[in-house]
Amino acid sequence: MxxxxxxxxxxxxxxxxxxxxxxxxxxxxxxxxxxxxxxxxxxxxxxxxxxxxxxxxxxxxxxxxxxxxxxxxxxxxxxxxxxxxxxxxxxxxxxxxxxxxxxxxxxxxxxxxxxxxxxxxxxxxxxxxxxTSGTATPSEPTEPTAEYAFNHRTIRFDQLELIAPNRTTHLTVMEADLLRYLTDREGEIIPRKAILEEVWQLHEDTDTRAIDNFIVRLRRYIEDDPAHPQHLITVRGIGYRFVANP
Missing domain, CATH: 3.40.50.2300 (Response regulator)
Known part of the structure; x- marks a missing residue:
């Protein structure tokens, strides 16, 4: 029981x-x-x-x-x-x-x-x-298994993990949601305001510049050199763009 x-x-x-x-x-x-x-x-x-x-x-x-x-x-x-x-x-x-x-x-x-x-x-x-255990049954609610692979890294959305060479990073729900949002729109320019409103449901008076610190942490997960990002690119004055293959 x-x-x-x-x-x-x-x-x-x-x-x-x-x-x-x-x-x-x-x-x-x-x-x-x-x-x-x-x-x-x-x-x-x-x-x-x-x-x-x-x-x-x-x-x-x-x-x-x-x-x-x-x-x-x-x-x-x-x-x-x-x-x-x-x-x-x-x-x-x-x-x-x-x-x-x-x-x-x-x-x-x-x-x-x-x-x-x-x-x-x-x-x-x-x-x-x-x-993880393989015990899900058809009668139980399950999320579709979803993975996204790029640059020797794999985001496992179903298990909230990012697997990179020599390291596995545990993701929070919000980190995984943002990475899914960005990878689903690979190559598109995503305004900061869209991330705040569509991923985190924040509106109006939120200072969108505050999101930059969050992006810095995500870069530590997915970039070979976070100081010179190749995948999570800043589009000055607008927002960000995710590029799988620079």
Whole structure:
């Protein structure tokens, strides 16, 4: 019998935290709450209890959410992270994505939307396990197996991996979504605004220049020389273009 999934909530606003716990427990999840960033990081790095997903506020006493998710990724912990951000700060969304979060939800939010986002992250994790173990059956939901190969590298979208010579890089959901978006449009000039709106659903007042730092990290994954990119090209004043064969 499968163990009940554990959702860790890291939130310092008590009324919001208690509401999250109540609703998650009502959906049948086990829960664990941390309200301090330093304590949360120690728990997440130290626990042996398998964590299905993390709901992480970006602003916390002690270590903030960005620091926590970076530390988890550096420690090779790839538990799905849903980051909670302030609606008035789209830069929080971008920093969360850059630090390694898998999804985001701006405050205030509808609890039903949060539950749907968590279920989506858990489904993707289940798909990855099924693809890896070969246990998926026709009755189970499955994502189409998809790979994209270029320059001795292979992006495995179904398993959130980028395989390069001598290294395999684990991708977040958002990184994989952006790489899929770019490779599907190979050779096209993609405006920054299109990436923000169509991949990450950010609008209007977002400073599109903030996406550049995210692109820098992707270049470290896919370029032989990230300082002189051949595949992920900047189109000055507009956006980016992915080129499979320079």
């Amino acid at each position: 499968a163990e009940t999934p554990l959702i860790v909530v890291v939130e310092d606003e008590d009324h919001l935290a208690q509401g999250l716990l109540f609703n998650l427990q009502a959906e049948g999840y086990r829960t664990h709450l941390e309200s301090d960033g330093d304590a949360a990081l120690a728990y997440l790095l130290g626990t042996t209890d398998p964590i299905a997903a993390i709901v992480l506020d970006c602003m916390l006493p002690g270590a903030d959410g960005f620091t926590i998710v970076r530390a988890l990724r550096e420690a090779q912990r790839f538990t799905p992270v849903l980051m909670l951000t302030a609606r008035s700060r789209p830069e929080d969304v971008l920093e969360g994505l850059e630090s390694g979060a898998d999804d985001y939800l701006p405050k205030p939010f509808d609890l039903s939307i949060l539950l749907v986002r968590i279920k989506s992250l858990l489904r993707r994790t289940a798909w990855q396990r099924a693809q």
